[in-house]
Amino acid sequence: MKGLLLKDLLLLKNQQRFFLLFFLMSAGMLLADFNSVFVINYVTMIFSLFTLSSISYDEFDNGYTFLFTLPITRNQYAAEKYVFGVVTGGFAWIVVTIFAVAMNFFRGRAGAGELVGMAFLYLFISLLFLAVVVPVQLKFGAEKGRIVLICIIGAIFAAGFVMIKAAKTLQLDFLSTAAASLSPGPVRAAVPLISLAAVFGSYLISVNIMKKKQF
């Protein structure tokens, strides 16, 4: 696992410009007083995505074949992709959250606790995101994976749209009732649990995908 993580970190060097650009962009957005929670969420998601590009690097030029002759298991490979996503996303999250809290302090605003709380919530939402994208990328590869992801995101939006339309047509107000009945406390408690459970389930799917792969 250590060797795999190191490989992905060393490959990340090839994207250091992209890496820096996003840090500068997020610093710029925070300086320009964008919504801090949005910036933290955005940057964490983008940095988690480095795990997808690490999968592309692995499969490029027949790389998988040699990779799996090294002393690693297919389970470890799948697990490492989540760990790498958490490492890159987590690193970005820490840097940007500290910067956002500092900006909050310099602007003399209260609510740093609330900001950090929200930041934590989005950290777990990024995990949820990883839980969806990693198995898709492993199963379909870089090229097809992108199309499948677009389809999944499209389907989620379409489902939401249809639900709202249906609710309006049927003059049901269950969505707003349901939303209003949810108090923020339990929601915040549920998100980490759901995310962790989703990552675990996603890991099991990824292991299954990797075990079936023929190189």
Next chain:
Amino acid sequence: MLLEMENIQKTYGDFTLNCSLKLQPGYITGLIGTNGAGKTTLFKSALGLITLDQGEVKIFDRPFSQLSLKDRQDMGVVLADSGFSGYLTIQDIARIMKNMYQLFDQDGFIKKCRESGLPLNKRGKELSAGMKAKVKVLAAISHEAKLLILDEPTAGLDVLAREELLDSIREYMEPGDRSILISSHISTDLEQLCDDLYLIDHGNIILHEETDVLLGSYGLLKVTEEQIQKLDKRYILRRKKEAYGYRLLTDKIGFYRESQPDIIMEKGSVDEVITMMIRGERL
């Protein structure tokens, strides 16, 4: 036995690999065959990269699925068409290998790379074919592996680079308790290096012989129509029609030298044996 493949079978469309192979301790075993004969499929089977339809692969006397990661560290692998990402430098590879293999000699590897004139900070994709091949072999022999599996390690190399690489492989064998399974298109490489050879064609092993026997006892007989009628054909493996009559492959050239001194004979070479075994017809 360091590597043993027992009646393994794998079918891809109309191609079926169906073979058995053994790699003895202290041996360098060569695998020869034309393009598409099944060499790569056999290597992938040996490395657990594909699931088999039938049969079993044992490494270090254990089924592949039961190998621990420590056992896997005792194997060094070079594949012709796959390697570390071309976006990594030699320095990067050294660091990764150090974290993958407990016995990886990082300083030794870097030293050998320097001696071979390899640029340590250039990315793999910027290196020449010869340099890439050299890095792959050096990485595979730098962690005290007991078993090396080398698929076309000399592919695309010029004579000097090939010789240098073969020297590295010979050096690796010096401790005496190591074994290598190697494939190559260049039969002279295998003639010089291997203790025994397997010839694969259409997914089947059609010949297995010690290299000394192959070079010493195998040979070609050039006979006319008249001569072939009278010939004792017990030790003739294949025949091929030629303008003058027939070209025959035997595994007992000594027998014919004594009994038929008037026939034109040539000592065997790996290339001749391959050609005759594949293109020739059985008697």
